[in-house]
Amino acid sequence: MTAAPGTLAGTTIGVVGAGMIGAALAYTCARAGADVVLFARTHDGARRGKSYATRREERALRAGTTSEAVSQALLDRIRPTTRTEDLAQAALVVEAVAENVAVKQQVLRAVESVTAPDAVLASTTSTLPITTIGSALARPERFVGMHFFSPVDRMTLVETVVGARTAESTLAGALAYARLLGKTPIMVRDSRGFFTSRVMERYLDEAMIAVGEGIDPGVVERAATDAGYPVPPLQLLDEISLTLNRDVQCENRIAVEDAGGTWHGTRADRVRARMIDDHDRGGRSVGRGFYDYDADGARIGLWPGLRESFGPVKQIPIDDMRDRLLFVEVVEALRCLAEGVVASAADADSGSVLGIGFPAHTGGVVSFARAYPGGIDGFTARAHELADRYGDRFLPPEPGPQFNEQPEWP
16 A cells, blocks of 8 residues: 555654665655655765665656656655754654664664654664663653565555553554555564564574475475465575574574573574585575576576485475465464464464565465364364474464454553
8 A cells, every 4th residue: 555645744754774674765755745864874875775766756757657746846855864963853763774783772872862852763673672772762762663574665564563661652653654654554562573573484494494304495485385475485585695584593592692591493593504604505695595596686496406405305295395384484473472472363464464475365374273174173283283293383372362353452
């Protein structure tokens, strides 16, 4: 859904960080009528960030979906800057810098020092706890997570993350801004990985675990396609990059151990490490990952050496491989509901379909479990069957209120 032009007219929104997420977010805000201050450390970086909007508008002009006057007015609403004080009039400032707690805290402290006390400050982080980031702020009650999905101007979901000190008025403001941007917000409680990243990580890990078992990677990809996933997992890992995927895992491990816990890795870690360290195959960005790519970056096919690198060869029914990918996500989503990480079954369904590509025809992760042949009992029986064959990660939480609609919170 696209916001109607002018819905945010007269509102100034700051975007800090002009990389892929920040640039597309600035364009999205301007398209909804807001005046946008796009901040970057360098003038070149800020200008490059605005060029995303220029390219998108040039495409719209060629397609005849806009006019010269409307397009120019939109571009005029985006002001690149390297001056933090230019963010002073912003009612909402969204930080979109590197996934590092210290970096985000430094940036947000600088933003907080120049913005009004009632301004909403938000982070686009996909995994880092909002409470931890906000602990460095003088006004943590005005801070919230707004996890936009890439590409921001096309993906509708916003995962709205409530920190331990986020005020209800701040949450209400973030939800309102998301809707005015034409987005569908869901509410999640603060925890590492939140909801969508936590659930999707299980999908990606399961594919790597299967490869490490010796299952033909072509079978893994075909099982995902047959299930209705828009992007099969090994292809998606290449797009994300295995190195970034490992960086996220490292951040998770550090956080768990710093909190006094014990990190429990998975067999996916071995596959990821061997791909990066032994074979120098980090993903599409470096031209080689689970797939091979030509000189222009076009995908050629699965790397022929993949089958020989892991094994011995193991064959399983493709129905089992399909259900492994589906059930591992559904079970994790049900855990999130049981733990109160996501506000409702409806939000879990919306988040899984709109944010991480769970097969849309199912209606989402909770709807999948409810509609499974035999209902919840049938789903639970199949989950136990998968657990007996492939591991306890498929064991679901006990059937309870997470299978039913819950009131939204707070």
